[in-house]
Amino acid sequence: MAIKWSDRYSSRTSQVGASAIREIFKLTQVPGIISFAGGLPASEMFPVREVQEAATRVLKDMGSQALQYSTTEGHLPLRAFIADRISRHGIKADENNILITSGSQQAIDLISRVFIDPGERVVVERPTFSAALQTFSSYQAVCMGVDTDEDGAVVSQLEEVIDGSTKFVYIQPNFQNPGGTTLTLERRRELVATSERHGLPIVEDDPYYEFRFSGADLPLLLELDAQERPGGRHGDGLGEVNIIRLGTFSKTLAPGLRLGWIVAPRDVIGPLVIAKQAADLHTSILNQMLAYEVIKDGFLGPHVQRLRAIYRERRDVMLSAMDRHLPGGVHWAVPEGGFFLWVTLPECLDASVLLQEAVKQGVAFVPGVTFFPEDGRQPRSNTMRLSFSFCTPSVIEEGILRLGRALSRQLEG
């Protein structure tokens, strides 16, 4: 009897359709298309030589360890390195508060696995990171949104959407993907206070933290929580914070290594480790050793400074080109960092329709609807995300010119 496989899928599989963003990326793989769709880092800045030299040393000195099975928690020196960097924020984390993950996508997945039962709530920003939405949905969570404005998530809306089944709030506080917004200090304090009031866990996903182009760094949510909770708990490290913080080497080193991490209290790390053991046993120890070898003697500081300059230039080139090439009625905010520009079109335009015309003109982006949770409210269909991280300045200039052409056609049509 031939199996009809689709009759066999689990209920979570049956509910999750093909990912919209995958379809869009396929569009962009047509030769000649300039893609502002992916949030890819600048390839030419990858530390290729450093990774190559690290590979030579690691394999020479520790080859049989680098190629063998390893612990689920991750490479101890790398965990200690991450704990040390977190400690600079006045937080006493140690390696037992760190789990290495296969990219921060896996961090989102493992957290979902450990906490979400079908039908329970997760609170997200409107808009939010689409791959996180996809993961939460695959665990059959109900994703409820709070709006964002120029100050980041509108934290005051939180109490309207949380209920007894709400497992956590997922937020990108800095230069958010896709909106480019940053949560102000005041909102950060308000968020931590709300978390404190309701005993509400917060997942602080912060992949772009290092890429601030102007202004001063704002405190981590993890930092505020550790400082401001009554009594403080500086003696027992992360012991009782409400925050689970995610980091990644995908932007500072290279995404091809698939290395992210979770910082969390031990009561969270424990079940995450069990979950990760069932998920993929451990993250490639070779890649963990390579990353550690590259960064252990101070590589990251100056490297991130170089990256910051590159990305700032690209943001500025894109903003300037938009000023010149996009028609009136199109609006955007200037992000203080990160990889993304969020664009609002005139109400009469639908970005998904515009995308068809844009592809004809040779440029691609991601329509904003992809980034909205299905929480019963209308997604803003006249929005789109442009990524400035991957393309060189001259390509950005040409791409925005094409986008302007597509927009003019739509507005005329």
Added chain:
Amino acid sequence: MAIKWSDRYSSRTSQVGASAIREIFKLTQVPGIISFAGGLPASEMFPVREVQEAATRVLKDMGSQALQYSTTEGHLPLRAFIADRISRHGIKADENNILITSGSQQAIDLISRVFIDPGERVVVERPTFSAALQTFSSYQAVCMGVDTDEDGAVVSQLEEVIDGSTKFVYIQPNFQNPGGTTLTLERRRELVATSERHGLPIVEDDPYYEFRFSGADLPLLLELDAQERPGGRHGDGLGEVNIIRLGTFSKTLAPGLRLGWIVAPRDVIGPLVIAKQAADLHTSILNQMLAYEVIKDGFLGPHVQRLRAIYRERRDVMLSAMDRHLPGGVHWAVPEGGFFLWVTLPECLDASVLLQEAVKQGVAFVPGVTFFPEDGRQPRSNTMRLSFSFCTPSVIEEGILRLGRALSRQLEG
């Protein structure tokens, strides 16, 4: 309000305790302990130089691709390579039938995710691979066992344990972990016929396929299914087979790379890709390119031959030491390949109790109970798994001597 995290865990997390096997591995990390517990490959045989040279070439020629984000399906040349090897068995698989996974542990996880709803059944062997049990349990599957004997799984028991909710049968047909058993040709035909009769999916996990020490290779379940199903479907490749086949480079190259794969019909690969995208986006492209670079010009054939000789020698050394050092009443079968020996103690002994004494004597193993599903039947507590793959012959000799001492004490005590 401080969060009590354990009150927040999902029902799947609350049900999955600490992994027993993790606890055992901790035992073995005491200095001086000889461990037959892990199923680790022989580190000294890792292709360290080849990986090093591959890293130099791949990073030099394709560095920005190797460190960038990549496709969820996996590196196309590697998928084509795997499809080509599968095709040598007379099966028309192509790259669209292959998904690269982060080790075959992730393959087990993704298949569970795509197919299992809580409370549904999975059929496994008694005993079976404990990490698979852990994954199935984490999806709240009910694992039902069929016995194994010297001919492998007792396939005739299948119809007693399958019901309408049974999602698949999970089986390791060759030199099974932990039992060392191999499914005979007759049983393979019977299994494929049963699958055909009931439209029952089979997950053929075959990590030790290459490590046969004697006798002729038996046909893959995938091969038999493709050949024997009425009408055959050689024109449309894997189109309608009932088998999902898992493979891994963890034993033939190195587990530290975390590279496994799934061979399946496209209707299975499709949702697996969506699931993997939510799980970890993609497997390290650097590692995929390294593996492909090492193997693309015929490295695997002679390398596997060398490995086979090493593992055969270790099996023989262990068998010979057992003959000399273990007391009467202890029984074992001779596996035709793989990494493991399955030992049955006199009925009066409990292997978990013996382990405490063994650790005192300086040797460790995994008690058999770890490998039995919780299907209401008694696990065989007088069994244990010894791995001969990792230790050198002289260490094996000494370890078995110690095990003999521990056994004698238990039998006297």
